[in-house]
Amino acid sequence: MEINLEKKEIILNKNINELDKFVLDFCRNFDNYVLVSGYVSILFGRSRATEDVDLLIPKMPLEKFKEIWDIIKEKDFECINTLNVEDAFKMLDEYAIRFCRKGKPVPNMEFKRSSNEIHEYSLKNKIKVKIKDGFLFISPIEMQIAYKLMLGKGGNEKDLEDAKHLYELFKENINKEELFNLINEFGVEEQFEIIK
Amino acid sequence: MKIDFEELKKERKKNFEERLWFLKFWVRYIKSHSDEEWSSQQKVLINSQLQN
Numbered sequence: 001m002e003i004n005l006e007k008k009e010i011i012l013n014k015n016i017n018e019l020d021k022f023v024l025d026f027c028r029n030f031d032n033y034v035l036v037s038g039y040v041s042i043l044f045g046r047s048r049a050t051e052d053v054d055l056l057i058p059k060m061p062l063e064k065f066k067e068i069w070d071i072i073k074e075k076d077f078e079c080i081n082t083l084n085v086e087d088a089f090k091m092l093d094e095y096a097i098r099f100c101r102k103g104k105p106v107p108n109m110e111f112k113r114s115s116n117e118i119h120e121y122s123l124k125n126k127i128k129v130k131i132k133d134g135f136l137f138i139s140p141i142e143m144q145i146a147y148k149l150m151l152g153k154g155g156n157e158k159d160l161e162d163a164k165h166l167y168e169l170f171k172e173n174i175n176k177e178e179l180f181n182l183i184n185e186f187g188v189e190e191q192f193e194i195i196k
Numbered sequence: 197m198k199i200d201f202e203e204l205k206k207e208r209k210k211n212f213e214e215r216l217w218f219l220k221f222w223v224r225y226i227k228s229h230s231d232e233e234w235s236s237q238q239k240v241l242i243n244s245q246l247q248n
Contacts, residue, residue, distance in 0.1 A: 001233055002225075012231055013231040013232060014231045014232070014238075015231075015235040015236045015238075016235075016239075017238060017242040017243055018239075018243045018246050018247075019242050019246060042242070044226075045222070045223075045226045045234055045235065047222060047238060047241055049241070049242045049245035049246055064216035106246070107246060157212050157215070161215060161216070164216060165222075166220050168219065168220055168223040169223050169226065169227070179231055191242075194216075
């Protein structure tokens, strides 16, 4: 693994698994997105699978969304929530919508439109991860750690474990000042003490 | 059946600590082995979970 977070780039020579393949096949249809949450830890070796992968896209007009919808459909993916593109677009105002390979609900892509400053931060500071069969954009590692700690606040051990995995793996490379700022903003100092 | 919830709570805490220990061990493995090596093991785990 070659990590260059100043250049916002990581080169990963991993042996691609079925989940990575699903994500690569889906994401190669977009140019502006960022992967967030559990899959980011899994991409970097966390020893667990997941049924859903979270993906953020920027705000966009209906016409642009229709273009994306058509491309995804052509590539044999389908939306689990609705078959109607306009309904799907409306749903994005409040919920994430899910896409899967036709007839196979698991794994699926939880497709969310950016709706707050955390999302905007993630899109703006995304990291490019080059892997054998292509590349993926992920949310900054510092944000991933802080966000997972926040989810772990409710006692979800899986989220704390995801945060620990990323922290242990990247602690020599991340921007510590940025991480501590985010930990402070999320109010997760106590959770950080558990995993550090 | 009489369930000792205090005992279960302790067990859960211990289990979590043990998993954190393993996480650290696994990350050390990732850092000290090639990407191909650790990811081949991860691939077996993930592919089997997705196929079930």
